[in-house]
Amino acid sequence: MLTLMCFHSARFDARIDDHGAIILFEDQNRNLWNQDLIHLGMHYLKLSLDDKHITDYHLEAGIAAEHCLAKIFETTNWQSIYHQYQKLEILKPSPIIALNLAIIQSKTEGIENSRKSLEGLTKEQALINYQLLPATQGILYLKLGNYKIAIDFLRQALNLIPSAIEKKFIKNKILECQRGITGL
Secondary structure, three states: HHHHHHHHHHOOOHEOOOOOEEEHHHOOOHHHHHHHHHHHHHHHHHOOOOOOOOOHHHHHHHHHHHHHHHOOHHHOOOHHHHHHHHHHHOOOOOOHHHHHHHHHHHHHHHHHHHHHHHHHHHOOHHHHOOHHHHHHHHHHHHHOOOOHHHHHHHHHHHHOOOOOOHHHHHHHHHHHHHHHOOOO
């Protein structure tokens, strides 16, 4: 748990922009990440691996470590992260873990496969009112250049009453889609 806290805290300063909006992981300035906390997290992670029993905390810390160890977003070991999420889903099945697995799938198997997995999750009762599902669908359609469908999903996410920070992020993505439609 301490390892996980170190990795998440290390990225704290890079997660929100000057206007209070969320910065996607791929757009974060890694120079703002606290390297001391990352090294401390790695130290605790190595110590915890002496345990014979692997817990969900080990897997979650392993996922966070992969993110923190990549010097740039493009060198992230997505296969390792996907594999660890698969183990986590077996150890602690939940719709949220399935959602994260589908998101990472966009990096390992492509956006179209991820989009199909996300579509399957729309039937999960626990995700029906969870704004991250339609927000993620909207972002994937945005990346595919299908701005009108992206806007529909992003508006659906807004209707699910996200936090103020999430709302600002979603509105910015809607504006990005509108610029894509008009070509401006």
